[in-house]
Amino acid sequence: MVSNPELMIDDFKNAGANSITFHIEVTEERGITQSVIDKIKAYGMQVAISVKPKTPIESIFPYVKDLDFVLIMTVEPGFGGQSFMSEMMTKVSTLRRKYPNLNIQVDGGLDIKTIEPAAAAGANVVVAGSALFRPDQNPKDTIQFFKDTINKHSPNWK
Numbered sequence: 001m002v003s004n005p006e007l008m009i010d011d012f013k014n015a016g017a018n019s020i021t022f023h024i025e026v027t028e029e030r031g032i033t034q035s036v037i038d039k040i041k042a043y044g045m046q047v048a049i050s051v052k053p054k055t056p057i058e059s060i061f062p063y064v065k066d067l068d069f070v071l072i073m074t075v076e077p078g079f080g081g082q083s084f085m086s087e088m089m090t091k092v093s094t095l096r097r098k099y100p101n102l103n104i105q106v107d108g109g110l111d112i113k114t115i116e117p118a119a120a121a122g123a124n125v126v127v128a129g130s131a132l133f134r135p136d137q138n139p140k141d142t143i144q145f146f147k148d149t150i151n152k153h154s155p156n157w158k
């Protein structure tokens with residue numbers, strides 16, 4: 001998470017990034033959320049907003065029409081290895097009901113157990129660290145399990 005994403009768009013573009021996700025908490029308080037979205041899009045990159053656990057999901061509704069995906073944090077941002085916050089699934093299901101075709105990403109504590117409630121709530125994109133870097137599991141199998149679980153709940157995903 002960065003505090004001033006608007007200052008880094010050029011650097012990321014020049015470095016070859018094709019998408020930028022920023023936290024709404026740091027732009028909304030300064031009234032620059034829409035202008036950050038617009039600048040990222042003007043550079044031809046995909047754009048997403050990330051929502052911290054304590055931030056109401058309603059805060060992003062005005063911007064969803066301009067986003068390529070939404071990232072629901074299922075831990076407090078900061079580091080890997082934290083426990084999945086199942087109560088965040090209310091946000092995911094609220095978004096999924098309101099936006100049936102939106103890419104909804106979840107990040108934090110996703111593994112072969114927590115993927116089930118996440119996918120059932122409507123998440124279709126997963127950020128995972130710890131679950132993939134384990135000595136007792138093949139990351140390919142874990143990724144396939146994530147995909148199968150998402151497809152089980154969203155068979156008609158485009």
Ligand SMILES: O=C(CO)[C@H](O)[C@H](O)COP(=O)(O)O
Nearest residue numbers: 077078080081108109129130
């Ligand atoms: O960076 C994070 C939080 O800021 C992520 O949650 C992390 O990259 C994913 O790791 P894990 O699967 O171990 O929860």
